[in-house]
Amino acid sequence: MNRRNTITAVLFLLLMTGGLLLLATSFFGREGSFETLLKTFVREKDPSAVLEGAESAINQDLDRDHLFIQLYGGVQRITGRRVVEDMVEGNTVAKLTTGAINFVNVNASDYTPDSAQLHARQTADFAEQLExxxxxxxxxTAPQKIQRGTQMLPTGLMEFGNVCADTFQAELEALDVPYVDLRPMFESNGIYSGWFFNTDHHWKPEAAFFAWQNLAQILDERYGFxxxxxxTQPSNWTTTVLDDFFLGSQGKRVGxxxxxxxxxTIYTPKFETSLTYSSPTSNFERTGSFNESVCFPERVEEKDWFNGNPYTYYSGGDYALATMTNHKNPNGPRIVLLRESFSCALAPFLxxxxxxxxxxxxxxxxGDLMETIEGLEPDLVMTLYTASTTGLDNMFAFEGTE
Structure with a gap:
């Protein structure tokens, strides 16, 4: 049997058993491919009617290195499984009621408010040192993917990130530490789930831009910055959407x-920009326009779902220490931002x-955090972390520095 007949036979058998849903979608890598292919087959009553498109997809789009991840994820979808366990601890994936996916901590039921209150007191001590x-x-407080006040997880799973953030902020208020909660702004504008990627826990560039718009106003009102x-006018920016381009960290676990x-989405300012982005710890320096300096075009040169990370187009990644110098605003404030990965998308705008x-x-x-900050002589120190227990845990990594 020649290659063409072999592929035709395989397609026919897969279609008869329902397996074409897996194969077709893994070939084309996007929603809707199965439906289109199936309709063609039903209409033509002949597997050869879909052969050319499928064979081309095999040659061009199938990631053979990750075929088993693709097929495994497809089986989980067909069977309606909403929790996909991973052998690596902390990488268990759950499907939310929106159809999006997120990492879950299956042992989160041991949450108590004590840790959040402790973190708040540590934050107050830090703020006092700065004062x-x-x-x-x-x-x-940045919003997380799971909206507060909703049950988006499968039955039996609990999420305490928002409760943790509420407890943390209540303690900050009691200790007179200034804070801003961005969650209400996202809850009252647009569809909440639309601010986040379906296959990744991070917010989209659109959400980071929206956060910057609100923070810019807050910094002006509180500090005169x-x-x-x-x-911050959207009309002064061009947006380019790269279709079906990003498979997030959760998506990489299940295909x-x-x-x-x-x-x-790629944001490009219509106005003139000039910045230098440098990191002494990661040994790089980039100077140029917004899209050449604080953004990394090389991260989106080609679509690579499993090996690429387009999210790092903005800021490049999680660097220990890095500075963005805005040559168009020499009289602006100097800000130190204690960050996690959500700030990748925010920092270039800020x-x-x-x-x-x-x-x-x-x-x-x-290193010595306070010594480093004092050497930078900032006008403001900000912390931006998500409403999650792990976010607050990460924040106090500086307790171990010297």
Whole structure:
């Protein structure tokens, strides 16, 4: 039997057994391919009617290295399984009521408010140290993918990130530590789930841009750090959408069949920009326009679901220490941002409100934090973490620095 007949026979058998759902979707890597292929087969009553498209897809789109992940995820989807366990602890994936997926902690039932209150007291101590150095401090709570007040997880699973954040903020208020909660802004604008990727826990660039719009106003009102209105106007930016381009960290564990893939948006300012982005810990320096310096075009040169990470188009990644210098705003504020991965998408936009924005990722930073901050002479220190227990745990990595 020649190759063409072999593929035709395989397609026919797969279709008869219902397995074509897996194969077709893994070939094309996007939602809707199975439906289109199946309709063609039903209409033509002949497997050869879909042969050319499927064979081309085999040659071009099938990621053979991750075929078993694809097929495994497809089986989980067909069987309606909403929790996909992973051999690596912490990588268990759950499908939310929205159809999106997220990592879950199956042992989260042991949550108590004590840890959140402890973290708040540690934050207050940190803010007091900054106050003694005449440096103001602001804690910012970013929204997480699971909306508060909703049951989005499968039955039997609990999520305590939002409860943890509420407890943490209540203690901050009692200790008179300034904070901003971004969650209400996202809950009251648009569809909440639309702010996040389907296959990744991070917010989309659109959400980071929206967060910057709100933070720019807050920084102006509280500290007099004015951001020109034209910078935050969406009409002064061009957006380019890369279709079916991103398979997030959850999607990589279960393949594109389980929950599809995501589009990814590139923001390009219509106004002139000039920035330098440098990191002494990661040994790089980039100077140029917004899209050449604080963004990394090389991260989106080609679609690579399993080996690529388009999310790091913005900021490049989680660097221990890095500074974005805005040459168009030399009189702007100097801000130090204690960050986690959500700030990848935010930092390039926030840098436009600053003369210098220095980001410190406490998961990787080594050294004396207060000495480093005082040496930078900032006008403000901010922390931006998500409403999650792990986010707050990560924040206090600096307790172990020296």
């Amino acid at each position: 003694e150095a005449d440096i103001p401090y602001l804690y910012v 004015h951001t020109p209105t034209y910078l 594109s069949l389980y929950a599809g893939v995501d589009d990814f 840098a436009l409100s600053c003369s210098e924005l220095t980001t410190i990722d406490l998961r990787h930073f080594q």
